[in-house]
Every structure is written in structure tokens, then in C-alpha cells.
């Protein structure tokens with residue numbers, strides 16, 4: 001089972017740091033909520049763990065295991081001419097590559113994943129013709145197909161109705177019961193308190209991390225808000241030396 005260790009991690013864009021000197025250990029099989037104000041660096045952190053955004057300083061240690069990522073809906077180009085079954089089939093890429101042949105067995109897996117998210121019969125529909133909640137179900141089906149040990153979810157329950165949120169939350173619980181490591185960016189603190197045993201509060205740097213009842217306090221949330229409000233987005237490159245660097 002993979003543990004993810006973040007060592008003094010700084011992530012950013014064009015050398016402007018968005019996440020500063022963050023160190024944390026995400027235990028194998030844990031179910032962790034990442035919370036913090038808008039612009040706090042939560043999505044950036046997921047991209048760093050995913051490996052799509054290389055660290056400016058520090059590093060990440062994790063097993064070379066399969067990792068699945070559910071992006072924010074806003075990052076999906078709905079105008080792209082692709083059908084539901086084609087989008088879900090992308091979950092097979094780690095196994096067969098982007099140009100691999102989708103066999104009858106694969107089609108069966110796609111059908112099962114769509115059934116698991118309540119979208120049987122939607123295979124041929126264009127993603128442009130889906131509601132927001134339906135698209136989120138399709139994205140979950142793609143993650144299901146990836147069969148990854150580490151699953152990163154960016155705002156998986158935002159802008160969907162209560163029924164869809166409950167259905168998708170049940171899938172997240174199942175992943176947790178199966179021993180997978182799940183990290184989800186969330187804004188609804190009630191969901192975090194009720195469903196996520198671990199919480200990480202991020203506000204450009206790590207504010208708190210640990211069991212939700214200890215980490216998710218009013219004082220820590222206030223500190224996170226104050227940190228983000230005082231952060232200068234136009235600040236130059238980070239001037240805090242990496243740990244272990246010569247002064």
C-alpha cells in the first residue's frame with residue numbers, strides 16, 4: 001500500500017510559488033479531505049502529487065503505483081466532440097495506451113463502470129449533452145476503470161444535487177473500504193466532518209493535518225483565511241530557503 005510523503009514541497013507557476021514548503025505524510029489507505037479558501041493552492045497540491053506539476057523545491061516520495069485524478073469540472077472542455085463511452089475508456093489508457101484497441105472485455109468494463117454510477121444507456125451520448133451531475137458521474141466512471149491505488153478528487157461534489165452527491169460519496173466510501181488512498185479537495189465542511197477521517201488545511205502553506213476532529217477547528221480555518229488574505233499573489237520568487245540548503 002502506498003504512503004505519500006511530501007518533503008518541504010513548494011509548487012508554483014512560472015516560479016511563483018502557490019504552495020510553500022509543505023511537509024506531510026498521507027498514510028496508505030487513508031481518506032483525507034483537503035480544505036482551504038479559494039486560491040489556497042489545493043488544486044495545485046493535487047497536481048503536484050499527481051506529478052503533472054513538478055516541484056520548484058522539495059520532493060514527493062510515493063510508490064510507483066497507479067494514480068487516478070478527477071479534475072474540477074471547470075477544467076473539462078465540454079465542447080470537445082467525444083461520447084460518454086470514449087471519455088470513460090480513457091480510464092483504460094494506463095493499461096492499453098491511448099491508441100490501444102478497446103476489446104469486448106473492455107466494453108464490458110465500461111458498461112459496468114457506467115452502471116455503477118447509474119448511467120446505463122448513456123454510452124453514445126455526447127458529453128456536451130450531459131448535465132453537470134451526469135458529467136460528474138461519467139468522470140467517476142473513468143476513475144473506477146483506472147482501478148488505481150491512489151485516487152485524487154478535485155471538488156468531486158461541487159455543483160451537483162444531493163442525490164448525486166450521496167451516490168458518488170458511496171463510491172468514495174467503497175474505495176476507502178477497499179484500502180485505496182483517497183485525497184479529495186472539498187468546500188463543504190459538513191461533508192468533511194461526517195465522512196472524512198483525516199483533514200489537511202492548506203492556505204499556501206500547511207495550516208493543519210491530522211484527524212478531522214482535531215485539525216478542522218474554527219481557529220485553524222480562521223488562520224487559513226487570514227493567511228490567504230495576506231498573501232501577495234504578485235510576490236516574486238520564493239525567498240525561503242529549502243530545508244537543508246546553505247544559508
Ligand SMILES: Nc1ncnc2c1ncn2[C@@H]1O[C@H](COP(=O)(O)OP(=O)(O)OP(=O)(O)O)[C@@H](O)[C@H]1O
Pocket residue numbers: 013018036037038039040041042043044045233
Ligand atoms: N495554471 C496556472 N498558472 C498560473 N497561476 C496559477 C495556475 N493555476 C493556479 N494558479 C494560481 O495558483 C494559486 C493557487 O491556485 P489553486 O487553483 O491551486 O487554488 P485552490 O485552492 O484550488 O482554489 P479554488 O478553491 O478556488 O479552486 C492561485 O493564486 C492561482 O491563481
